[in-house]
Amino acid sequence: MRTDLRLAWLLTSGSNRREWWRICLTVVGAASVATFGAMAAAVASISGYANLPVAHGLLNNPGERRGVLLALLLLLIPGLGLLAQCARLGAVHRDRRMACLRLAGAAPARVRRIAALESGLACLLGSVVGIVAVAGSVLVAGQPPARLWWMAAVMVAVPAAGVAVSLGALRRVVASPLGEVKLLPRGQGGGRALARGAILLVAAVTGGILALAYGPAGLVLPVMFGALLLVGAGGVWVSGGMARLAGRRYAARAENPALLIAAERLSADPWAAARTHAAVLLVTVVGTGFMGVRETLLDALSDQRLMTRSDLDFYTGGIDLAGAAILVGLLIVLVSVAVSAAESVAARRRALARQVAAGVPRKVLSRAVLLETALPLAPALLVSGAGGLAVGIWYASLATHELTLPYSALAVPPLMLATCLLAAATSLPLLRRSTQPTELRHT
Amino acid sequence: MNTTEPAPGQPLVTARELRKAYGSTPALCGASAELNAGEILALTGPSGSGKSTLLHCMAGIVRPDHGPVTYRAERLDSAPEERLSELRRTDFAVMFQFGQLIPELTTVDNVSLPLILNGTDRRTAQKQARTWLERFGVLDRAEARPGELSGGQAQRVALARALVTSPKAVFADEPTGALDSLAGEQVMTELTSAARESGAAVLLVTHDATIAAYADREIRLTDGRTATLEVSA
Structure with a gap:
């Protein structure tokens, strides 16, 4: 173990700037997951009625606390997505390194151990940062700290999740000292993936509705969380399937070189950004639905002339907090999109440098990188936006007994696409650096 | 066996x-x-x-x-x-056209790697590695990383790594x-x-x-x- 720890340290300390970015992002990803986990643990450890000076008393009653808890648990999903994305950042480079270790004689279990030590340490650091921040804030606010063992469980669970993600990402390299070079690409057809995703989505939505309508109160929270995890998993299949179908469709008909490059890339590796795009779809459904619900709620509140100022603050504060939570989720997702785009460029830097050396203009490659994000996301956002809009209209019909269109919700899908493209565009400076002729050197 | x-x-x-x-x-x-x-x-x-x-x-x-x-x-x-x-x-030892050196490790650590994996302590492994690097004329590049080597130097380092365990x-x-x-x-x-x-x-x-x-x-x-x-x- 000491030798492996030394090797893990040698590999980490010898990392170049790009690798250090990956490590720092893993720490940030782990810190965000630990923060939400610790906040959820803190909220869950409050029992009965409590008089807490937080968000106009939003945490005072068990009913509202359940909602806050669900929101915090939901924020774990994009947080875990970011962590997975960070673990995969620089994967091709790291895959080669692990394959080198296998060639030098390291057995599969040993390579796993070294990889686990590398990722686990970064996640543990992030976890400690998150836990200390939450525990410190709770203590500074003069509130009783959450149950200690819950915090400890979160602190252990986050590095464990990071290690699991990292090992899952390396499974194909560990299997062969030649890395993925001789392995066949995954052959899941686009249509089949879409069908699987749709089945998962239908199962999740049906389960969620049934739990809300007929389930006992104690079961609603775990069922809703489970249903949303299923929605996320379904989103991954839908995103991957959509990317493969879009890639095939445009690759066959593209006249524009940037579109052709992007389509071929999507067709060859449709799963590269599927996790991130699934999180984008989830945030779009939740964001569009929230905008619809918010519009209805604010309209209803403005009609309540007898309501006291403190009651109004309670409700608007709750709505604003829910919006803030969605914005935090969006922020995490956008970081994931940026990381995913950067990973895509970093993984292909030599191939991209060869294309530039062969005369392909950088502008064409830049457009291709943006199209890789836009082509599968645009139709998926349309569908998920429609889903969220349906939730908004349904809620408005319950409140007002008439079908009204929440106009503010219509802006969410195009705004999501624009912000995702902006996030993907942050990888363009890396593309410029990666296409320098020096990248053609072999090491 | x-x-x-x-x-x-x-x-x-x-x-x-x-x-x-x-x-x-x-x-x-x-x-x-x-x-x-x-x-x-x-x-x-x-x-x-x-x-x-x-x-x-x-x-x-x-x-x-x-x-x-x-x-x-x-x-x-x-x-x-x-x-x-x-x-x-x-x-056994394996050599490829390129890419078998780990970019994060120095030249001497790359050559020491098979010995370290075998349980040899790092100091002894590095001593043996330096002997092979000297033999192939790249001892002066012992602390360099693979990205700083020429193609010929990198292959001589790979050769040293292949032979360090006396395969x-x-x-x-x-x-x-x-x-x-x-x-x-x-x-x-x-x-x-x-x-x-x-x-x-x-x-x-x-x-x-x-x-x-x-x-x-x-x-x-x-x-x-x-x-x-x-x-x-």
């Missing part, structure tokens, strides 16, 4: 009628080869003829779909992964493929002289006749089959 050392000229690694396909693309269709102790054997043939796949099978990196690979009477095609890894740490067999897949002819010949001279001194067998994949001329024997592959056996070089 047979632990007796085979005499020079006796079979060390043997492959018989190997078949291997990647998906629906056949790579080997009944290829055979025998690497004898202490000899330098070249596998030649056109691109896509299965040279590298045959080398990977004989080195225990890739498992053939059909046909036995034996190392001193031990079956490699059915050996557990841990045993194959152990062999790569002790009896019984060195598997070299186009080891000079990324070098100019002068650097390629230097690397080949160093590889063959070091192997002859230590008595290690070398299995060399190349499509370059000049490089194949360094071998004692040459086997040609065409379409995944050994077209010509035992051509004396």
Whole structure:
């Protein structure tokens, strides 16, 4: 173990700037997951009625606390997505390194151990940062700290999740000292993936509705969380399937070189950004639905002339907090999109440098990188936006007994696409650096 | 497992009628080869003829779909992964055209790596590594990282890493493929002289006749089959 720890340290300390970015992002990803986990643990450890000076008393009653808890648990999903994305950042480079270790004689279990030590340490650091921040804030606010063992469980669970993600990402390299070079690409057809995703989505939505309508109160929270995890998993299949179908469709008909490059890339590796795009779809459904619900709620509140100022603050504060939570989720997702785009460029830097050396203009490659994000996301956002809009209209019909269109919700899908493209565009400076002729050197 | 050392000229690694396909693309269709102790054997043939796949099978990196690979009477095609890894740490060494050095490690740490994995302490491993780096004229680059080396220097470092464990067999897949002819010949001279001194067998994949001329024997592959056996070089 000491030798492996030394090797893990040698590999980490010898990392170049790009690798250090990956490590720092893993720490940030782990810190965000630990923060939400610790906040959820803190909220869950409050029992009965409590008089807490937080968000106009939003945490005072068990009913509202359940909602806050669900929101915090939901924020774990994009947080875990970011962590997975960070673990995969620089994967091709790291895959080669692990394959080198296998060639030098390291057995599969040993390579796993070294990889686990590398990722686990970064996640543990992030976890400690998150836990200390939450525990410190709770203590500074003069509130009783959450149950200690819950915090400890979160602190252990986050590095464990990071290690699991990292090992899952390396499974194909560990299997062969030649890395993925001789392995066949995954052959899941686009249509089949879409069908699987749709089945998962239908199962999740049906389960969620049934739990809300007929389930006992104690079961609603775990069922809703489970249903949303299923929605996320379904989103991954839908995103991957959509990317493969879009890639095939445009690759066959593209006249524009940037579109052709992007389509071929999507067709060859449709799963590269599927996790991130699934999180984008989830945030779009939740964001569009929230905008619809918010519009209805604010309209209803403005009609309540007898309501006291403190009651109004309670409700608007709750709505604003829910919006803030969605914005935090969006922020995490956008970081994931940026990381995913950067990973895509970093993984292909030599191939991209060869294309530039062969005369392909950088502008064409830049457009291709943006199209890789836009082509599968645009139709998926349309569908998920429609889903969220349906939730908004349904809620408005319950409140007002008439079908009204929440106009503010219509802006969410195009705004999501624009912000995702902006996030993907942050990888363009890396593309410029990666296409320098020096990248053609072999090491 | 047979632990007796085979005499020079006796079979060390043997492959018989190997078949291997990647998906629906056949790579080997009944290829055979025998690497004898202490000899330098070249596998030649056109691109896509299965040279590298045959080398990977004989080195225990890739498992053939059909046909036995034996190392001193031990079956490699059915050996557990841990045993194959152990062999790569002790009896076998593998060299490629490029990319076998870990960019994060210094040159001396790269060469020390197989020894460290074997349980040798780092100081002793580095001492041995420096001896090999000195022999191949790259000791002054001991603290450099692979990205700072020229192609010829990087291949000499890879050669030092291959030989640091005193392997019984060195598997070299186009080891000079990324070098100019002068650097390629230097690397080949160093590889063959070091192997002859230590008595290690070398299995060399190349499509370059000049490089194949360094071998004692040459086997040609065409379409995944050994077209010509035992051509004396």
